[in-house]
Amino acid sequence: MSPTGGVPIFELYIFVLAAFVGWQVISKVPHLLHTPLMAATNAISGISLVGSLVAAGGKFGTLSTVLGTVAVTAATINVVGGFLITDRMLKMFRKRPELARGKREG
Amino acid sequence: MGTELVVQLLYLAAAVLFIGGLMGLGNPETGRRGILLAEVGMLAAVVGTLLHHDIITYEWILVGLVLGSAIGTVMALKIPMTKMPERIALSHAFGGLAVMLVGITEYHHRGAGMNTLHISATGFEVLLGGLTFTGSLMAFGKLQGFIGGKPFVYRGQNASNVTLIGVSLAVLAFLVYAPATPAAFWFLVAGGLLLGVLLVLPIGGADMPVVICLLNSYAGLAASATGFALGNNVLIICGALDGGSGFILGMMMSKAMNRSFSNVIFGAFGATPDAPGATTAAGGPAPNEANLDDAVEILRSARTVIVVPGYGMAVSQAQHAVRDLAQALKRIGSEVRYAIHPVAGRMPGHMNVLLAEANIPYDQLFDLDDINHEFSATDVALVVGANDVVNPAAKTNPQSPIYGMPVFDVELAKTTIVLKRSLNAGFAGIENELFVKPNTMMVLGDARKTLTAFAAKLKE
Numbered sequence: 032m033s034p035t036g037g038v039p040i041f042e043l044y045i046f047v048l049a050a051f052v053g054w055q056v057i058s059k060v061p062h063l064l065h066t067p068l069m070a071a072t073n074a075i076s077g078i079s080l081v082g083s084l085v086a087a088g089g090k091f092g093t094l095s096t097v098l099g100t101v102a103v104t105a106a107t108i109n110v111v112g113g114f115l116i117t118d119r120m121l122k123m124f125r126k127r128p129e130l131a132r133g134k135r136e137g
Numbered sequence: 138m139g140t141e142l143v144v145q146l147l148y149l150a151a152a153v154l155f156i157g158g159l160m161g162l163g164n165p166e167t168g169r170r171g172i173l174l175a176e177v178g179m180l181a182a183v184v185g186t187l188l189h190h191d192i193i194t195y196e197w198i199l200v201g202l203v204l205g206s207a208i209g210t211v212m213a214l215k216i217p218m219t220k221m222p223e224r225i226a227l228s229h230a231f232g233g234l235a236v237m238l239v240g241i242t243e244y245h246h247r248g249a250g251m252n253t254l255h256i257s258a259t260g261f262e263v264l265l266g267g268l269t270f271t272g273s274l275m276a277f278g279k280l281q282g283f284i285g286g287k288p289f290v291y292r293g294q295n296a297s298n299v300t301l302i303g304v305s306l307a308v309l310a311f312l313v314y315a316p317a318t319p320a321a322f323w324f325l326v327a328g329g330l331l332l333g334v335l336l337v338l339p340i341g342g343a344d345m346p347v348v349i350c351l352l353n354s355y356a357g358l359a360a361s362a363t364g365f366a367l368g369n370n371v372l373i374i375c376g377a378l379d380g381g382s383g384f385i386l387g388m389m390m391s392k393a394m395n396r397s398f399s400n401v402i403f404g405a406f407g408a409t410p411d412a413p414g415a416t417t418a419a420g421g422p423a424p425n426e427a428n429l430d431d432a433v434e435i436l437r438s439a440r441t442v443i444v445v446p447g448y449g450m451a452v453s454q455a456q457h458a459v460r461d462l463a464q465a466l467k468r469i470g471s472e473v474r475y476a477i478h479p480v481a482g483r484m485p486g487h488m489n490v491l492l493a494e495a496n497i498p499y500d501q502l503f504d505l506d507d508i509n510h511e512f513s514a515t516d517v518a519l520v521v522g523a524n525d526v527v528n529p530a531a532k533t534n535p536q537s538p539i540y541g542m543p544v545f546d547v548e549l550a551k552t553t554i555v556l557k558r559s560l561n562a563g564f565a566g567i568e569n570e571l572f573v574k575p576n577t578m579m580v581l582g583d584a585r586k587t588l589t590a591f592a593a594k595l596k597e
Contacts, residue, residue: 059163068382076375080183082367086239087201088194090191098239102201103205104205105205106205107202112209113209116213120218122169
């Protein structure tokens with residue numbers, strides 16, 4: 032067994048440091064953009080797609096394939112939908128009001 | 138070796154791009170570029186994973202990707218902005234579901250052979266994943282009105298919930314000790330699913346912002362647990378980012394309500410209408426109802442107007458009507474600004490997105506701290522479907538359940554016009570003494586219709 036007695040110390044480092052970076056970055060996001068932020072982190076957490084892909088495409092039997100495919104679908108909804116909707120929201124934040132006035136009926 | 142290195146480098150690139158993308162969200166000008174970076178990062182991570190040697194067939198992956206993309210695209214493009222909290226809640230549910238299913242397949246094919254680390258990470262994964270899945274569905278149901286938005290409480294609720302949490306953790310510990318006990322594993326899955334339902338049951342609509350943030354956080358932690366289980370660093374990093382983000386936002390929201398996390402989760406806010414401070418209107422003075430024309434005259438002579446939007450604006454989809462009124466006011470020379478409370482609406486930033494959708498420039502939107510001192514020098518504070526965030530009881534009545542919550546000083550404006558659907562008490566069942574102040578004008582009815590009528594009459 033590893034020198035740390037099975038404790039994933041390397042992964043813990045990564046987790047703690049990433050949480051710290053996240054804390055710094057996210058504290059700087061203004062209230063104005065908190066809804067897009069939630070949608071964006073949602074899309075990013077769709078990274079569980081990575082685990083789902085291995086489950087769906089691996090050689091682990093029918094149950095894995097079925098559950099994995101459902102997981103891939105769910106995670107993809109978050110990734111694709113999350114990024115699209117974040118962009119759709121961010122597009123609306125403008126400093127100048129007049130730019131798109133003609134469009135608003137459509 | 139070669140492929141594995143490529144995979145790991147792609148994951149590293151993905152992690153960097155995700156962080157860079159979130160940094161872009163620090164400013165509306167750079168936000169879209171940030172999202173593009175994050176998208177590239179996601180592509181890198183997916184491509185990297187597809188190179189993985191464990192993947193032998195691609196047809197089911199393709200099915201999932203195509204199906205998910207189709208559903209995701211339709212949802213993202215069709216959903217109205219007013220439904221954004223529901224959309225976010227639903228996506229947390231999808232996230233939790235994916236993580237839980239991955240955990241189940243992991244256990245199914247490795248099960249008994251898992252080492253201590255692997256089984257504990259997998260256990261956390263299914264517990265948190267299940268909790269996020271059902272908890273988010275409950276939040277969605279409450280927001281959507283499928284299940285009543287009021288808190289649902291019963292005797293011994295907190296005690297039984299805490300017991301269930303304790304039992305689940307004990308079972309997790311047992312599973313770590315004896316990984317070859319599928320019954321314990323399935324108990325954990327069931328426990329997570331049940332906890333999600335039970336923990337969200339007592340939480341009312343007004344507390345949804347905090348709950349949605351917490352579920353966001355759980356979804357992230359669940360993803361991190363998956364990363365520990367699979368030894369996948371990009372999952373750990375994304376989960377930590379997501380978990381941290383949800384946690385920070387939740388803390389901001391609770392702070393803006395002057396409440397603690399535990400009070401939000403176990404407090405069943407608004408479930409006790411008999412509590413002191415929630416007196417009925419019957420005994421007190423009657424609210425100052427005003428008719429439309431009087432309110433219009435006040436608006437016509439106002440030089441400065443601050444609009445305070447609340448959840449009511451989202452419900453009646455009044456954001457475009459707000460914009461039309463603001464334009465009419467500007468045409469007669471008034472200055473219009475917007476005061477946005479951190480917990481206005483049902484999720485963080487909800488009001489900002491709606492006003493942005495109505496094409497209101499974001500430099501007219503102000504946070505609580507930046508505009509609250511301005512009300513005393515303002516002619517009209519126009520409250521559109523907000524209630525608790527303008528309730529002076531938060532400052533004056535120590536008996537009030539919302540006492541201590543920072544609120545807008547709208548009563549200091551020369552006139553406060555309140556648009557409200559009816560005179561029923563607000564969500565939390567708390568009376569609002571603002572409504573009976575002499576300089577308050579209550580205009581009852583659908584906010585959108587009232588605002589449209591205001592704008593039309595101002596143009597006359």
